[in-house]
Amino acid sequence: MAPRIETTVTxxxxxxxxHHLDDVDGQILRHEYLLQKPILxxxxxxxxxxxxxxPLVFEGAPSAIEEEIEPSDSHVFADALVDFSVDRFDVDNEPKSYSLKFTFKAxxxxxxxxxxxxxxxxxxxSGARYHVSEPVEIHWKPGKDLTGGLLDSATALFDARQRRSLFSTTTIKSQADMDEKVEMKNKVMQLAEYEALIHKLEFSDPGYRSFFLLFGFVSHYRYVTAEEHAGALAEHKKAQDQQENPIWALEAERDLxxxxxxxxxxxxxxxxxxxxxxxxxxxxYFTAAQENDTDDDDDTEDDSESSAMDEDDDSDEEEGKKVDIRSLVQGKRKKSESLHQNGDGSPAKARKMNGK
Structure with a gap:
């Protein structure tokens, strides 16, 4: 066992x-965002x-993203996704805040x-910093809710807590803080919306996690309201102005x-x-999807049992395995022989001039 070392460092x-490194990261991110924006x-x-x-970008996405997309989600992306963008809407004050914007056709x-x-x-x-979000309602058509009602229930509970100010703003430092937290929890648990969400979670399939559940995400830790955020920044600024060392949290609170x-x-x-x-x-990632598409086409041409493979693919999809978005978007269009555009809608590669 290593000897215990006495130190005055806390x-x-x-x-x-x-915290200061996090500030520097934010400054770098702001500079990077502003430089990249006109290019993007x-x-x-x-x-x-x-x-x-x-849709093809999402098809070529890294596995960490790809594994979050269920077969049913793939159909939505292939059939309806027309645009995706990211905006750092408060870049001058907090560049680490951002929005994800998905645009769909009918x-x-x-x-x-x-x-x-x-x-x-x-x-x-307590000085801990992390991302929080509010649920986004999706207006599902009858019988088409890919989240099985979880998103609607999460949105309803968040709205109910917001109306009643049932978000804790207390870091537990004393028994009084603990009592306040317990009282807040009991009030939340008495809400009909809480019981409805718990019921949905208990009977949901743990093996099925739609990508669209992302729109119901609130926080990995305790939710922080805009008011608590502003108050925390004001308190720490006051401490700095008085030449005191603000007490920053090393880790965020994980509220089970x-x-x-x-x-x-x-x-x-x-x-x-x-x-x-x-x-x-x-x-x-778009290019990667195109290259994979070419490889798949070559494999199919060389395989004398392609029809049998298609049947296997259909059975895999029925069993809930990943759907190839490329195959879905290809099924909606005919191959083109245009010299200026490839058949899959990708830009044609530049051709050398003949010198004439």
Whole structure:
């Protein structure tokens, strides 16, 4: 066993270092976002003329994103997704806050043309920083709710708590704080919306997690209201002005009670990957999907039992396995022999001039 080392360094000292590094990360992110924005705006103009660009981007996405997309979600993306974008809507004040915006054409699943999910990067009263979000309602068509009612229930509970101010703003430092937290929990548990969501979660299939549950994500930790965030920043600024060392939390609070009603526990990580990986590198993933498409075509031509393979693919889909978005978008269009555009809607590769 290593000898115990006496030190005057505290966890608060370490947390302060982490906090300052987080500030620097934010400054770097702001600078990067502003530099990239005109380039990404130009990209958006170009890809708007490429059929099925964004469905194919999601098809070529890294496994960490791909595994969050159920077969039923793949059908929505292939048939209706027309645009995707990320906006850091408070870049001057908090560049780590962002929104994910999905644009759809008219479809058989829901009435919404745009679904926008905002992730707010906030500070709680103990100084911990993390992302929180509010549920986004999706207006599902009858019998088409891919979340099995979980999103509607989560939205209803969040709204009920917001109307009654039933979000804890207390960090437990004393018995009085604990008593307040217990009282708040009891009030939440008495809500009809709470019971309805718990019932939905108990009878939902744990093996089926629709991508659209992301729109119901609230927080990986305790939810932080805008008021608590503003108050926390004011308190810490006051401490700095008085030349005191603000007490920053080294880790955020993991409220197990809140996690009982979180329908998308990995929502913060998924949102981060979409905003910081898929969005800036969309062309790379689109190209990867095209290359995989070519490889698949070659394999199919060489396989004398392609019809049998198709039957196997159909049975796999019925068993709930991943659906290939490329095959779905290809099924909606005919192959083109145009010299200026490939048959799958991707841009034709540049050709050398003949010198004449």
């Amino acid at each position: 966890y608060e000292d370490l947390a302060a270092v982490e 705006d130009r990209r958006s103009e170009l890809v708007a003329n490429i059929p099925n660009f964004w 479809n058989e699943w829901f009435d919404d043309e745009v679904l926008e999910k905002k992730f707010h990067y906030r500070t709680n009263c 009670d809140e996690q009982e009603i979180e329908i998308c526990d990995g929502g913060e990580e998924l949102g981060y990957k979409l905003a910081n990986d898929l969005w800036p590198h969309a062309i790379k």
